[in-house]
Amino acid sequence: MAKRLKGSAPARPKGASVRAAETELVCYVRQGWTPRIAPASAKRQWMTDTPESFAYRCLPLAIANAHGWDVLSPCGFKARWHGGQGAGSIEIVLDPGTDPKKAPVSEFGNGVLTFHVDGIMRTSEGWNLWVGGPPNAAKDGIAPLSGVIETDWSPYTFTMNWRFTRPDVWIRFEENEPFCFFFPTPRGAVAGLKPELRPMEDQPELLATYDAWAVSRAEFQEWARRTQPSAPADQWQKLYYRGLHPQGHAGPDDHETKLRLSEFRQTGSRRVCPVNHADPRKRDG
Numbered sequence: 001m002a003k004r005l006k007g008s009a010p011a012r013p014k015g016a017s018v019r020a021a022e023t024e025l026v027c028y029v030r031q032g033w034t035p036r037i038a039p040a041s042a043k044r045q046w047m048t049d050t051p052e053s054f055a056y057r058c059l060p061l062a063i064a065n066a067h068g069w070d071v072l073s074p075c076g077f078k079a080r081w082h083g084g085q086g087a088g089s090i091e092i093v094l095d096p097g098t099d100p101k102k103a104p105v106s107e108f109g110n111g112v113l114t115f116h117v118d119g120i121m122r123t124s125e126g127w128n129l130w131v132g133g134p135p136n137a138a139k140d141g142i143a144p145l146s147g148v149i150e151t152d153w154s155p156y157t158f159t160m161n162w163r164f165t166r167p168d169v170w171i172r173f174e175e176n177e178p179f180c181f182f183f184p185t186p187r188g189a190v191a192g193l194k195p196e197l198r199p200m201e202d203q204p205e206l207l208a209t210y211d212a213w214a215v216s217r218a219e220f221q222e223w224a225r226r227t228q229p230s231a232p233a234d235q236w237q238k239l240y241y242r243g244l245h246p247q248g249h250a251g252p253d254d255h256e257t258k259l260r261l262s263e264f265r266q267t268g269s270r271r272v273c274p275v276n277h278a279d280p281r282k283r284d285g
Contacts, residue, residue, distance in 0.1 A: 033118035039261035068183030083167030141169035
């Protein structure tokens with residue numbers, strides 16, 4: 001029997017499906033570590049700023065925004081890349097009073113800004129952690145790099161990295177601004193898929209449903225063009241948002257219009273509560 005690492009998730013029963021196993025997500029914190037982790041917000045300032053906040057009508061955008069947890073910056077700072085390949089080509093200016101040990105660094109060169117994450121993540125056996133930047137929250141001049149980590153066994157911390165997209169442009173992170181976004185994903189699920197392309201005529205029910213939707217959408221858009229409805233609720237069709245088929249009958253029972261992820265609870269032999277920070281529900285991305 002293989003020896004299991006201390007702190008890893010319980011062994012999966014022999015023969016049980018990986019995805020059928022109970023899924024755990026634990027952040028182990030050493031003395032002195034103070035990770036600021038919060039359920040990701042569905043809000044994005046640019047979406048809020050659209051007329052009547054219409055961007056939130058795109059349900060896939062809003063669900064993606066909240067589909068994981070954020071790690072929040074422990075400090076405010078600005079930074080710029082001077083264009084060189086060396087680690088010294090990034091200039092970082094911290095807000096007054098910032099503890100340099102909590103600040104991002106330049107250690108890889110090539111315009112990469114590195115945040116260290118205080119914590120070792122553990123997921124259930126067979127589950128990885130997808131790590132990247134907050135979805136749909138672009139920053140001018142710098143872009144997040146993404147990674148997939150085998151967190152069911154790894155005893156190592158990881159870094160969150162952003163790469164400047166052009167030199168001599170100042171970028172800024174505010175204190176408590178998300179710099180990292182993560183969620184668990186089953187290992188092997190994507191590699192095990194066998195994708196196919198098929199004519200829609202091979203699935204007559206799907207073809208009929210799609211054609212009915214295309215007609216109803218064209219009719220709705222023509223109606224909206226003629227009547228110019230003033231109420232926001234009347235300006236869009238809402239079928240997918242409400243989880244309805246074109247004929248009006250309901251889709252799956254587990255259709256999601258909002259995600260309410262749990263906070264990281266305090267468990268274990270001592271409290272490891274991170275430093276106080278703003279209520280994440282008040283953040284506007």
